[in-house]
Each structure stands twice: as C-alpha cells, then as structure tokens.
Amino acid sequence: MAQCDACGEHENMPYKCRRCGGTYCGEHRLPESHDCPGLNEWNDPDGVFDSGFDDSVNDRGGSPGGVTDRLGVNTGPGGPLGYFRGNMTYVFLAVIVLWFPVQYVLPPVVGIPVGSATWYEIFTLNNDNVFYVWPWVTSVFSHGGVGHLFVNGLVLYFFGPVVERRIGSTKFTALFLGAGAVAGLAQVLAAMTMGEFSAVLGASGAIAAIMGVLTVLNPNLTIYLYFILPMPLWLATMLFVGYSVFVSAGGGFGAGGVAHLAHLAGLAIGLAYGAKLKREGERAPQQLQFGGGPGGPGRGPGGPGGRF
Incomplete structure (x- = not known):
C-alpha cells in the first residue's frame, strides 16, 4: 500500500506521475491536482500531458505505417477494436464459454463423436499434433467438462483483471496465450520423452501464470478461498506447488488425469515475469477474493489425458 505524496492518504492502487515521479491517490493523480513541476513545461516534448484524443480523431487508421493502418482498422480509443483495450480478461472468458x-455440441452434428481421435486432434494438445500450431491455442480454450470450465473461468474472472490493469491488455494477452501454450507443450513433450501418450486441455496453465505474477508483485495479498478462508497469496501458491509436486512424485505428471507439469510450467512463467515487473516497479492490490478448485487456483478436475 502506497501513500499519496499530496494528501498522505494510503492508496491500494496508486498513480505515478510520469513527469515528477511522485505517487498519488485518485484525487491527486492529475498534474494540476498536485502542483506538478511539469505544468510549467507547456511545450510537453514527451507527450506526458497528451491523451492522444485529438490524434485518434485526425488519424483514423491507427499508427502511421503500422499493420492496422495498412488494413484500414482504427485501433484508437473510438475504433472498433477499442473495446478490447482493458477487457481482454472478459474476452477470453467469453471465448472459453462460447x-x-x-x-461438445457441434462435432456430433458434423459426424465427429466426442472423444474420438479426430475430436482429440482438434481440441487437445497431444503427442500426435504437438508440432502443429492450432492445438497450442484450441487446447487452452477447451475444457473437460462443465466443472472444469467453471473453476478455470471463476479464477480467471478474479485474477485476470488485476494483472491486466497492471501490465496492459497487449502484454496480458501475450502472457495468457503464451503461458497456456508453453504449459501444455511442457506436459506433452515430457510425456513423449518418457514414451507415454498425453493429451491436455484447459486454461489452468495460463491462469497459473497469472497467479505467479501476483505472487511476486504482492506475496502478502489476501485471498479468500471459497470466499471464506483468508490466506496470503504466497501460502496458496506454496500449497498449489506442494500439491502438484506431491501427487506427481507418487503417480507421475499426469496423475489423476490432471496435467500437473503444465500447472508448474505456467506458474514458473508467471513467477519469472512477475520478477521482471517487480524490478520495473509494478505494484498490486492488497486484497483479492476468489474461489478455486481443490488443490489450488486453476486446477481442473481429472479427465482423459490431463486437464489443466
């Protein structure tokens, strides 16, 4: 928790002035509200006080020379893609639900039985399709049942917006998709090296990465398991890791039909990225409430090949 340099009020999510470097609450975040020295620099060469609003009106094609400019897509505040800025958590939730x-409904209609070899090729990441690109993405959004979908969606709903607000929607998107893909690849490639078959699906690897980021930024963040049991985030993370390691030691990385190695890989990515953010001075809120499945946030119930 930071303290406002202007009024002394403690602020969970403070604002940092880019001109004077001070820390302020919401009431004093604007330069004119805290007597910022930068107000005297009216030419504003670095664009500190420029919201970009006028530019977005005059430049309807986005950044000059960019890909979106060539495609004629307006990514400015009023453009058709403007909604996604700051809302990628909910976009991912919508994609998962849709x-x-x-x-599960469309494949039987087109003659692909659920659980068939073709179904596995499309919706899971497994030994047979590991070197293709589409399962790296489809497996992240696929789930092994309603319970698996609900648990992962619930944890993403509570954790996702916090991290997205801190790192921005672009980096959040890269973290979610990248960690989800790498987590699944780690599980399947490890199984292949041991001569075993593995098929994984689920967003838990990506969610574990989000949890790892928050664990580093604020290990004492208070969370409420099942909305009842208060616990510091560092302890929840340790229990999550301990459970995955313990179960894996006794029955392998896919014990119980859960992709434990994918969980650990996703968490490792999040911890590493969180350490990078911490060096850059990022902060996180002091309290968060969520509900998760047994064994820790982001863990889905067991299933064929490994749900995560």
Whole structure:
C-alpha cells in the first residue's frame, strides 16, 4: 500500500506521475491536482500531458505505417477494436464459454463423436499434433467438462483483471496465450520423452501464470478461498506447488488425469515475469477474493489425458 505524496492518504492502487515521479491517490493523480513541476513545461516534448484524443480523431487508421493502418482498422480509443483495450480478461472468458458448445455440441452434428481421435486432434494438445500450431491455442480454450470450465473461468474472472490493469491488455494477452501454450507443450513433450501418450486441455496453465505474477508483485495479498478462508497469496501458491509436486512424485505428471507439469510450467512463467515487473516497479492490490478448485487456483478436475 502506497501513500499519496499530496494528501498522505494510503492508496491500494496508486498513480505515478510520469513527469515528477511522485505517487498519488485518485484525487491527486492529475498534474494540476498536485502542483506538478511539469505544468510549467507547456511545450510537453514527451507527450506526458497528451491523451492522444485529438490524434485518434485526425488519424483514423491507427499508427502511421503500422499493420492496422495498412488494413484500414482504427485501433484508437473510438475504433472498433477499442473495446478490447482493458477487457481482454472478459474476452477470453467469453471465448472459453462460447468455445464449449463448439467443443461438445457441434462435432456430433458434423459426424465427429466426442472423444474420438479426430475430436482429440482438434481440441487437445497431444503427442500426435504437438508440432502443429492450432492445438497450442484450441487446447487452452477447451475444457473437460462443465466443472472444469467453471473453476478455470471463476479464477480467471478474479485474477485476470488485476494483472491486466497492471501490465496492459497487449502484454496480458501475450502472457495468457503464451503461458497456456508453453504449459501444455511442457506436459506433452515430457510425456513423449518418457514414451507415454498425453493429451491436455484447459486454461489452468495460463491462469497459473497469472497467479505467479501476483505472487511476486504482492506475496502478502489476501485471498479468500471459497470466499471464506483468508490466506496470503504466497501460502496458496506454496500449497498449489506442494500439491502438484506431491501427487506427481507418487503417480507421475499426469496423475489423476490432471496435467500437473503444465500447472508448474505456467506458474514458473508467471513467477519469472512477475520478477521482471517487480524490478520495473509494478505494484498490486492488497486484497483479492476468489474461489478455486481443490488443490489450488486453476486446477481442473481429472479427465482423459490431463486437464489443466
């Protein structure tokens, strides 16, 4: 928790002035509200006080020379893609929910039985399709059942917006998709080296990465398991890791139909990225409430090949 340099009020999510470097609450975040020295620099060469609003009106094609400019897509505040800025958590939640009927309702209609070899090729990441690109993405949004979908969606709903606000929607998108893909690849490639078959699906690897980021930024962050049991985030993370390691030691990385190695890989990515953010001075809120499945946030119930 930071203290406002202007009024002394403690602030969970403070604002940092880019001109004077001070820390302020919401009431004093604007330069004119805290007597910022930068107000005297009216030419504003670095664009500190420029919101970019006028530019977005005059430049309807986005950044000059960019990909979106060439495609004629306006990514400014008023453009058709403006909604996604700051809302990628909810976009991913919507995709996960909408993908569920695509995964279980549409295949039988087109003659692909759920659980068939073709179904596995499309919706899971496994030994047979590990070197293709599409399962790296489809497996992240696919889930092994309603319970698996609900738990992962619930944890993403509570954790996602916090991290997205701190790192921005672009980096959050890269973290979610990248960690989800790498987590699944780690599980399948490890199984292949041991001569075993593995098929994984679920967003838990990506969610574990988000949890790892918050654990580093604020290990004492208070969370409420099942909305009842208060616990510091560092302890929840340790229990999550301990459970995955313990179960894996006794039954392998896919014990109980859960992709434990994918969980650990996703968490490792999040911890590493969180350490980078911490060096850059990022902060996190002091309290968060969520509900998770047994064994820690982001863990889905067991299933064929490994849900995570």
